[in-house]
Amino acid sequence: MAAADASPGVMTSRPYSEQHVADKIKEWVTQQTNAETQTHFFKDAVNHIESIVGRQISCLETTWVERQYVKIVLEMWLRASFEKALADLEEKSSDFNSEIISELLHQLKLINSFEDIRLKLPAESKLRDCCECRYLQLILGQTSLFKNTPRFAILVPSYFQHFKTSLTDKILSRCRNDLTQDQINFISALNEFLADAINQNHTNLQDILEENFLENEIGKGSMEKIVDLFKMDNGDTTTDILRDRFKLLNASLSDDSWTLELKFLIKETCETFLLPKTVIDVQNEDGKEIISIKGVAVFVSKILQELIDLKSQNSNVQEIKIVGLLSVHVDCDLESKDWHGMNVGIVTDKLYVDKEVRWDVSGQHGNDQPE
Structure with missing residues (x-):
């Protein structure tokens, strides 16, 4: 995972190829040191590389080294934390009960960033202990690099989300050991159906899960309701097949099959497809006020009124x-009367624009500009 990114012209002279330098960074970052006499912050990484190549590196080279450093620290945190968590799960294998499972999954849901590990998990938490290592200290000790650098706005959360998803999968896999084959097939079909719905960008899935399922009794009826409420608006054949398979398995499960273990796994499976709430607040960056929106999949239409309210309450806001993390959905207009002269920046992996959407933030329609 820590292979070097290709960057033409950056430290390609022998023997200091990009791969060579990337390997040196990883070797240095993972080296055990006395924290009182030596630190492994980014500025130290630059000094270390300069000592190897025997010269001061350029701005372009520094940017390249920065990305390698960030990726390596994140990778090593992910590996160390996940391996420690797996070892703890194996240690508990003999007394792994629903109470332990619930507590672990509850704590995983509490944390959505590296900062949350210390802010939201109690000091005695085993999950917190698994996440605590010297790599976490490097991440939290360099907030300006790991949290506030725009070019890492997707990279850093993706590693954290990967840790949460992978550990959740391991916990749920342990639960499946107590299920019959029919119950396992049912969970598998539910997971495939929901995963396909997410991949096909069926936006109403979130509302269905939030409003009609998670707070209600879990059973054959509630499962049927998910399928009935799910709107098939694109005639996708794959989704039709998965839906029909799920309905068939749901209908075939006997009343005795609806055990507490099965209901628990159904709920946890569905909750894994619920996106974390989008966080919106006003922040001060470089002396100017901005409205910051952070989420996994951000639908502008769902946050528009809150944006308007925040702007009216904070007259000095200059930027949105x-x-x-996964996508931004431009699915409504931004009208000039609300957003005249406002700068709008978007950082995402996938950008979806719905048909004839207009963001008129300049105060003058593009169609009216003189030729």
């Missing part, structure tokens, strides 16, 4: 910054 939207960060969507």
Whole structure:
């Protein structure tokens, strides 16, 4: 995972190829040291590389080294934390009960960033202990680099989300050991159906899960309701097949099959497809006020009124910054009367624009500009 990114012209002279330098960075970052006499912050990484190549590196080279450093620290945190968590799960294998499972999954849901590990998990938490390592200290000790650098706005959360998803999968896999084959097939079909719905960008899935399922009794009826409420608006054949398979398995499960273990796994499976709430607040960056929006999949239409309210309450706001870990959905207009002269920045992996959407933030329609 820590292979070097290709960057033409950056430290390609022998023997200091990009791969060579990337390997040196990883070797240095993972080296055990006395924290009182030596630190492994980014500025130290630059000094280390300069000592190897025997010269001061350029701005372009520094940017390249920065990305390698960030990726390596994140990778090593992910590996160390996940391996420690797996070892703890194996240790508990003999007394792994629903109470332990619920507590672990509850704590995983509490944390959505590296900062949350210390802010939201109690000091005695085993999950917190698994996440605590010297790599976490490097991340939290360099907030300006790991949290506030725009070019890492997607990279850093993706590693954290990967840790949460992978550990959740391992916990749920352990639960499946107590299920019959029919129950396992049912969970598998539910997971495939929901995963396909997410991949096909069926936006109403979130509303269905939030409003009609998670707070209600879990059973054959509630499962049927998910399928009935799910709107098939694109005639996708694959989704039709998965839906029909799920309905068939749901209908075939006997009443005795609806055990507490099965209901628990159904709920946890569905909750894994619920996106974390989008966080919106006003921040001060470099002396100017901005409205910051951070989420996994951000739908502008769902946050528009809150944006308007925040802007009216904070007259000095000059910019809107939207960060969507997976996607940003431009699905409504931004009208000039509300957003005249406003800068809008978007950082995301995928940007979806719905048909004839207009963001008129300049105060003058593009069609009216003189030729």
